[in-house]
Amino acid sequence: MTPAVFYILLALVDEDRHGYGIMKEIEERTNGEMQIRPGTLYQAIKRLLERNLITEAEEGVDLDLSDERRRYYHLTDFGQRVLSSELDRLEQMVRLGRASQGLRGTNLGESLQGVMG
């Protein structure tokens, strides 16, 4: 699963969102470190729709932005299961990394310091 796909699924866990909403949510959750542009966003959305991980919810108007109608996206049950198993996988990887003998400290900065001596 690519980071973009992961963050899109994560952005849809709490509520249905339109494209711009997904983009803003990802930016907010990652403190601006992950910025998705429209091309990458819709490339991922297209794949997710095709694989039934998300579906189109009803169209609506987001008055905070404009009075244009927007398509909202909804995380399916299958999408939730895929996201959960991806989280489990990542968690296991982190646990494995933390358990490694050579790693001092608990965050990456400290680990890098260890590597650099």
Add this chain to the structure above:
Amino acid sequence: MIGVSRLLRVSDNIYRRLLVLFPMQYHREGLSDEMAQIFRDMCREVYQEKGLGGLLQIWLSVLVDTLWVALIEQLQVGIYVTRERLLRVGGWSAVAGGVSIVLMAFTHGGPNWIFWVGHNSLNFLFPLIALLYLGLWVGLIAHQRQGNVLRTLGTLSGLSGSVILLGTGTWMAFRNYLFGAPTWHYYNAGWLMASAGLILYGLSSLRKPSPASGIVVSLASGLMMLAFYSLLPAHQMGALFPFDSSLFGTLTGVCWIVLGRILLADSESEVQTK
């Protein structure tokens, strides 16, 4: 000074045009409309917060993202070439080729008012015209709905001529730079075949009126090409005729441009039919 809303509208229009690069599925399913909507939101927000600098920054990152994703998506579905696209390639090639031929006519055979640029510096016109001629044939092949013997012969002659022109034209362009001694034999053969190709194609349209009947102009193009080339001093035939080759070069160029317009009009009608 352009107003803010006008600036954002122009930016939006340019982005929408860029989205043409995405596969048809994106347009059919309305994803491209949503992308344009998001881009508009992004621009509006960033302009309010950071002004023109922010807008330019967004444009740069979005441009790279758009071109990259469009390329990946096109490769994924396979490059799908429609008849309309082929006609458009042919049309624009003919128009650009026409302009190049006029330029070449004045450089190599005419009153040489453009000679100050340097004879050799315009040698790139040989391979360029050959390439554009090949492009013109892409359009002509897409244009013909029914074939006949003359048209097939014309197509074969035109395509072979353009390949020879491309090879020898490129070789000559370099050779002229390096040694200043062009070899014309093969280039002559290529040009004659190229002219014959258009003449045969034009004759085939005369014989069998069809949607391609407008291509009668190709007959004129071929004849003009023949006349133009026979009169070029380098061809050693210039002395036989007391005419200025730039006149025929210009006429050839005009014919190509008209031919290009016909192909582009056909491409437009193809879009409308859809």
